[in-house]
Amino acid sequence: MFDVIVIGAGFAGSVLAERLASQKDLKVLLIERRREIGGNCHDFKNELGILLHKYGPHIFHTDNVKVWEYLSQFTKWDVYFHKTLAVVDGNLVPIPFNINTIYKVFPESKARRMEEALLKHFDYNSKVPILQLNESLDGDLRELADFVYEKIFLHYTEKQWGLKPQEISSEVTGRVPIFVGRDDRYFNDRFQAIPHLGYTEIFRNMLAHKNISLMLNTDFHDVCRIENGDIYFMDQKFEGKLIYTGQLDELFDMKYGALPYRSLRLEFETIPVEWYQPTTNVNYPNNYGFTRITEFKHLHPLNCSSTTILKEYPEPHVPGENLPYYPIFTEQNQILYQKYASESVKVDNLIPVGRLAEYRYYDMDDIVARALEVFEKWI
Ligand SMILES: Cc1cc2nc3c(=O)[nH]c(=O)nc-3n(C[C@H](O)[C@H](O)[C@H](O)COP(=O)(O)OP(=O)(O)OC[C@H]3O[C@@H](n4cnc5c(N)ncnc54)[C@H](O)[C@@H]3O)c2cc1C
Known part of the structure; x- marks a missing residue:
C-alpha cells in the first residue's frame, strides 16, 4: 500500500514525506509517536490565544536561499529580528x-x-x-x-x-x-522571520498532500520491526524505504547503551500583566536555576491584558522520563553513536536522518537543508 514509511513528523520526516509525495508521486506513510505534528517545532494557541512553542522557543533564521524558498511555499512570513538581553549585575544588556x-x-x-x-x-x-x-x-x-x-x-x-x-x-x-559593532540582533542571517500562523501551520500545509497518510500516537515499535537486516510493517516484510528520524539507540533496543543527552524542564506561566519583559528572550547567566525566560507575545503580537512566559531549567536526560533535547558532544559518545550507525548500514532500505537519528544538533534551516539533500541524493 505504501512505497515509503517515514518515522517522525518533525522537519526531517515532514520535508522528506512532502518531497517524495509531491515530486515522485510516491505513497508515504508517516508515523509519529506524539499526538501532534511538527516535532520539537510544534506550536499551539493557549486559552488566551497566545501561540506557544511547546518544546522551547524556536526562531527561524537562515542564509540558505533554497531553504527559504522551499519553506515559503508553505507559509507567509512576518518580519522579525530576534534580540536577546541578559541580566548582568542586575542590568539588562544586549547579547551577543x-x-x-x-x-x-x-x-x-x-x-x-x-x-x-x-x-x-x-x-x-x-x-x-x-x-x-x-x-x-x-x-x-x-x-x-x-x-x-x-x-x-x-x-x-x-x-x-x-x-x-x-x-x-x-x-x-x-x-x-x-x-x-552595534548590531543588537542575535543573528546576522539574511533571512530572519516568524511564520505568519506559526510552525505547526507549515507542517499542516506540507503534509496535506493526498499521497501522505499520517498515523499519530503510534510508535515505530508498535507497527514495525527490523529483523536480520529486513524491515517488517504489521508483520509483513516491507520492501520500500524506511526513513527514520527517531533515536538510533532506541531503534536497536539500546543494545550498546543509551546515547547521552541533556534535557530541559519547561515551565509555562500566565501572568496578569500586559508585558513581562522587553524582548522575546531574557537570559539569566548568573542567577536562578533557569537559563532564560521567553515571552511569546513578542513573536506574534496580540492585544491581551495577560502574557505567557516560559522558564527553561536544564536537567539530565532520563530515558522514558523526559525528552532528549541536546546531544552531548564527547569523543566517547561519538564512538557509541558510531556503533549504532554501523548497525544501521546493515539494514539495506533504512535511511536515518535528523537530529536524533544522526545524534547532532541541527538548527531548523540546517535540518530542512539536510532533508532536501537526502531527497536529491536519493533521486
Ligand atoms: C530547546 C530548543 C530550542 C531550539 N530553538 C531553535 C531555534 O530557535 N532556531 C532553530 O533554527 N532551531 C532551534 N532548535 C532546533 C530544532 O528544534 C531542530 O532543528 C528540529 O526540531 C530538528 O527536526 P527533526 O525532525 O530532526 O527532529 P524533531 O523535531 O525532534 O522530530 C523528530 C520526531 O520524531 C518522532 N519520533 C521519535 N522517535 C519515534 C518513534 N520511535 N516512533 C514514532 N515517532 C518518533 C518524535 O516524536 C518527533 O516528533 C531548537 C532545539 C531545542 C531543543
Whole structure:
C-alpha cells in the first residue's frame, strides 16, 4: 500500500514525506509517536490565544536561499529580528556582547577605551573570539575578555550542561565571540522571520498532500520491526524505504547503551500583566536555576491584558522520563553513536536522518537543508 514509511513528523520526516509525495508521486506513510505534528517545532494557541512553542522557543533564521524558498511555499512570513538581553549585575544588556553592551556594563571612560582598542585591532562588524582578546597586549581588551567569560559564558554553560568550570573545554570557551559593532540582533542571517500562523501551520500545509497518510500516537515499535537486516510493517516484510528520524539507540533496543543527552524542564506561566519583559528572550547567566525566560507575545503580537512566559531549567536526560533535547558532544559518545550507525548500514532500505537519528544538533534551516539533500541524493 505504501512505497515509503517515514518515522517522525518533525522537519526531517515532514520535508522528506512532502518531497517524495509531491515530486515522485510516491505513497508515504508517516508515523509519529506524539499526538501532534511538527516535532520539537510544534506550536499551539493557549486559552488566551497566545501561540506557544511547546518544546522551547524556536526562531527561524537562515542564509540558505533554497531553504527559504522551499519553506515559503508553505507559509507567509512576518518580519522579525530576534534580540536577546541578559541580566548582568542586575542590568539588562544586549547579547551577543557588542559595543552597546560594553557601554552598559562599564563606566563611560573605560568603555570608550575598550571601544577604541577594539576598533584599532579588529574590523568593524567582525566577530572576535575572547581567546584572541585574551592574547592581546592591551590590558583593557584582556579585562573585557575576562568579563565576558565570567559574566556571560561560564555560569550559563555550567547551568546548561551541568558541568563544573574545570570540565568546560578551553577550546569551547575561547570561541565565545564579541561583536565589534552595534548590531543588537542575535543573528546576522539574511533571512530572519516568524511564520505568519506559526510552525505547526507549515507542517499542516506540507503534509496535506493526498499521497501522505499520517498515523499519530503510534510508535515505530508498535507497527514495525527490523529483523536480520529486513524491515517488517504489521508483520509483513516491507520492501520500500524506511526513513527514520527517531533515536538510533532506541531503534536497536539500546543494545550498546543509551546515547547521552541533556534535557530541559519547561515551565509555562500566565501572568496578569500586559508585558513581562522587553524582548522575546531574557537570559539569566548568573542567577536562578533557569537559563532564560521567553515571552511569546513578542513573536506574534496580540492585544491581551495577560502574557505567557516560559522558564527553561536544564536537567539530565532520563530515558522514558523526559525528552532528549541536546546531544552531548564527547569523543566517547561519538564512538557509541558510531556503533549504532554501523548497525544501521546493515539494514539495506533504512535511511536515518535528523537530529536524533544522526545524534547532532541541527538548527531548523540546517535540518530542512539536510532533508532536501537526502531527497536529491536519493533521486
Ligand atoms: C530547546 C530548543 C530550542 C531550539 N530553538 C531553535 C531555534 O530557535 N532556531 C532553530 O533554527 N532551531 C532551534 N532548535 C532546533 C530544532 O528544534 C531542530 O532543528 C528540529 O526540531 C530538528 O527536526 P527533526 O525532525 O530532526 O527532529 P524533531 O523535531 O525532534 O522530530 C523528530 C520526531 O520524531 C518522532 N519520533 C521519535 N522517535 C519515534 C518513534 N520511535 N516512533 C514514532 N515517532 C518518533 C518524535 O516524536 C518527533 O516528533 C531548537 C532545539 C531545542 C531543543
